[in-house]
Amino acid sequence: MKARATETQRKTRIQTENEEKILDAALEEFSAHGFRGATIDRIAQHAGMSKPNLLYYFRRKQDIYEALIARLLDTWLEPLRELDAIGDPLPELQSYIRRKLEMARDFPRESRLFANEMLQGAPRIKRLLQSELKPLVDEKAEVLKGWMKAGRINPVDPRHLIFSIWSTTQHYADFDVQVQVILGPDRGADGRFEDAARYLETLFLDGLRPKNAAGDGPRIRTL
Template sequence: METQRKTRIQIENQERILDAALEAFSERGFRGATIDQIADQAGMSKPNLLYYFRRKKDMYEALIARLLDTWLEPLRELDDEGDPLPELQSYIRRKLEMSRDFPRESRLFANEILQGAPHIRSLLETELKPLVDEKAEVIRGWMKQGRINAVDPRHLIFSIWSTTQHYADFDIQVRVILGPDRGAEGRFEDAARYLEALFLDGLRPAASRDSLPKVQSL
């Protein structure tokens, strides 16, 4: 049985609802956000909203599924045939760009994890873990080849996640501490340069520092 194709208006309304739901969930969490708040934020009646999404949970799960797919894309692009330091530099940059461009999504994901991942545990087990396992083996392979220093690859990935997503989840704190001169848009470039020095210089083997390609700013 074919699914009826959505009209342009239906697609636009659905996206408007999801954007309003993202705002509500990222600010108040799943429990704190209400359908009435989301409908008001979307500028439509509650019955109209419920035509597209019957339950608050349906909106939340649609956002989470979309978010996880977006969140994992930079890690998927880590290329086992590439040079390890530029590959990791690109990964750090992409993660920072996501913190800059998708702060609400980052806070939504953080809130879900802090609540014990009640809605996405199965996705973490079936999508996130296999991908991290795969890329951890890529990183481990670079280490065995002597191309980067030996560290626990999973903890390396965790560290990149925590340091890059900090700039989304704690954005107000970052801007207040940096002040008006350094807390503007340039804070992400400053963060990128710092994190590159922190991770990449630490991973570069001391015996081959001169022979390995220098990391260039992207």
């Protein structure tokens, strides 16, 4: 009779399977339409079960969404956690960028779900951002600052540096349609991924200013 009670209780095979199916379908829906735009009917349909049956596993729409968010944030921050203060700065950053890019490739729906929540003003995870995300970023910002002080990477605002890594990599998941329209069908998904990886490597390591050439031009006005 009681299915998803919070009590310590082993999950049935069917329960595990169905919860998985539901969360997968819900990810599809929520990531494309946001919390309000998604409907239980569509999630149930996509999960291949009746609406009342879905509601047997998750009492309310919000419960599905929260279950999704809960499992998301941890996965999402994993790449940043791996940024190692002991390692060499540039290779560390490079592999962080690559890990984020791989996540955008392998978990685009998760990326979009996160983006959707942000666009809405993060009403449901703002607190989590405060308690989980911020301390982690603070910690890693200190690591970056250390590298800068040692002259091992150029001195920039470490937090904005992190923003730029997030945005450039997640762009390939969140704006996938646009990317495909612009790049055309010539190059498949794998090719696009490698192109993006190569480009971001150059951008973050060396920027656009040519090192050898004198062709620098005048500084632009600082408006």
